[in-house]
Amino acid sequence: MDLSATLAGVHFANCVMNAAGALCVTRDELEALGRSRSGAIVTKSMTPAFRDGNPSPRYHSFPGGSINSMGLPNLGSPTYAVLIPGLRQFGKPVMASIAGLEPADFLDVAHVITEVRPDLIEVNLSCPNIPGKPQIGYDVEASRSLLQRLNGVITVPMGVKLPPYFDPAHHEAMADMLREIGVAFVSVINSVGNGLVVDPERECTVIKPKGGFGGLGGSMIKPVALANVRAFWKLFDGRVPIIGTGGIVSGMDVFEHGLCGASAVQIGTVLVDEGVGVFERLERELGEVLARKGYRSFAECRGRLREL
Ligand code: RRO
Numbered sequence: 001m002d003l004s005a006t007l008a009g010v011h012f013a014n015c016v017m018n019a020a021g022a023l024c025v026t027r028d029e030l031e032a033l034g035r036s037r038s039g040a041i042v043t044k045s046m047t048p049a050f051r052d053g054n055p056s057p058r059y060h061s062f063p064g065g066s067i068n069s070m071g072l073p074n075l076g077s078p079t080y081a082v083l084i085p086g087l088r089q090f091g092k093p094v095m096a097s098i099a100g101l102e103p104a105d106f107l108d109v110a111h112v113i114t115e116v117r118p119d120l121i122e123v124n125l126s127c128p129n130i131p132g133k134p135q136i137g138y139d140v141e142a143s144r145s146l147l148q149r150l151n152g153v154i155t156v157p158m159g160v161k162l163p164p165y166f167d168p169a170h171h172e173a174m175a176d177m178l179r180e181i182g183v184a185f186v187s188v189i190n191s192v193g194n195g196l197v198v199d200p201e202r203e204c205t206v207i208k209p210k211g212g213f214g215g216l217g218g219s220m221i222k223p224v225a226l227a228n229v230r231a232f233w234k235l236f237d238g239r240v241p242i243i244g245t246g247g248i249v250s251g252m253d254v255f256e257h258g259l260c261g262a263s264a265v266q267i268g269t270v271l272v273d274e275g276v277g278v279f280e281r282l283e284r285e286l287g288e289v290l291a292r293k294g295y296r297s298f299a300e301c302r303g304r305l306r307e308l
Contacts, residue, residue, distance in 0.1 A: 001290055001297065002296060003015050003298045005264040007184075007185055007263050010120055011093075013039060014039035015258075015286075016038065016248075016264070016265055016266075017041075018033055019042065020043065020097035020266075023272060024042055025073060031090075034092070035090065036276035036279050039092065039093075039279075040093040041093070042095040043118075045099035045127065046099065046113070047072055047074060047076065047100055048100070050075055050076040053070050054069050056208065058071065060197060060206040060207050061218070062197065062206075064218060064220040065216055065217055066218045066273075067207055067214040068129070068207070068215050068217070071209060072130065077098070080113065081115065084113070085116055095118060095121070095122055097122045097124050098110060098123055103145070106150060110154050114153060117155075119156065122159050122160070122161050122185075124190070125162060125163070128214070129215060131210055137162045137174070138163060147178075147183070157185065159185035159243070160183055161190055162187065162190065164188070164190070164224045183240065184240075186241075187266065188232060188245065189224060189228045190215065191216055192221050192224055193216075194215070195214065195215070219253075221246045224247075225246020225247050225257070226257065229244040232261070233261025245265060250285055251281075251286035254286045259301055267282070286298065
């Protein structure tokens with residue numbers, strides 16, 4: 001079964017890769033992704049300098065999914081610029097996720113990372129966990145201004161990682177702006193920001209930062225993720241490739257993202273829960289689903305969701 005994907009001119013032997021943030025901060029983690037069946041090596045979102053992130057506990061997984069408030073812990077872009085050339089030995093695309101607390105941070109990181117030419121750059125407009133810093137992706141004009149400036153610096157395919165939107169007017173406004181900018185791909189969704197998980201026995205929050213508020217991931221967010229994949233697929237008429245992220249636990253979940261319009265997918269919570277062996281399981285399960293349904297490739301099912 002052909003589970004490959006081509007996106008912004010970049011070929012992925014496997015359409016399933018890690019989501020930025022999941023097991024991709026350190027050199028060891030990035031190299032483990034390189035050795036795994038992940039279709040790409042996606043880095044943790046990086047800032048101009050090393051960050052410890054928020055105080056622990058800051059990640060909690062439970063049967064329905066996960067909540068996190070990591071707070072952008074990362075090695076800093078100069079260190080990733082040294083690591084990225086070495087990651088090429090694994091023969092798969094390297095995607096650098098870039099972030100910042102201010103627009104100037106994104107530009108600084110973009111300058112440093114463009115120099116080492118990752119295959120793609122994903123601009124993270126949607127970190128929900130920095131106290132006092134709203135998600136840029138919820139402000140169309142701030143996003144436009146930042147992306148215009150980054151377009152002048154980044155010379156590899158540039159995509160955006162967006163937060164979930166819950167209203168068609170918001171999908172339309174964002175899609176109009178992204179069409180004008182000419183992004184190479186759209187990655188949806190980041191975690192569902194500022195949820196609250198409670199431990200009723202201990203009568204407390206399960207994570208420490210921000211009074212227990214954090215980004216939700218895992219199976220409980222799948223319908224929100226699918227809605228965002230589908231909304232952008234329709235608004236772009238299938239002409240801007242979409243990476244679907246959110247709620248993938250099984251090969252069938254990957255198939256659902258494909259039906260809604262995803263060209264490739266990323267996994268977060270399930271990767272943290274199971275480790276890099278999960279890529280092999282998902283590959284096997286997706287291959288079985290596609291074969292049973294008479295498809296010859298993952299690409300063939302893309303966007304084919306029937307509307308009743
Ligand atoms: O580091 C984080 O707290 C974090 C980031 Br940058 C992000 O984009 N999404 C998320 O759920 N956590």
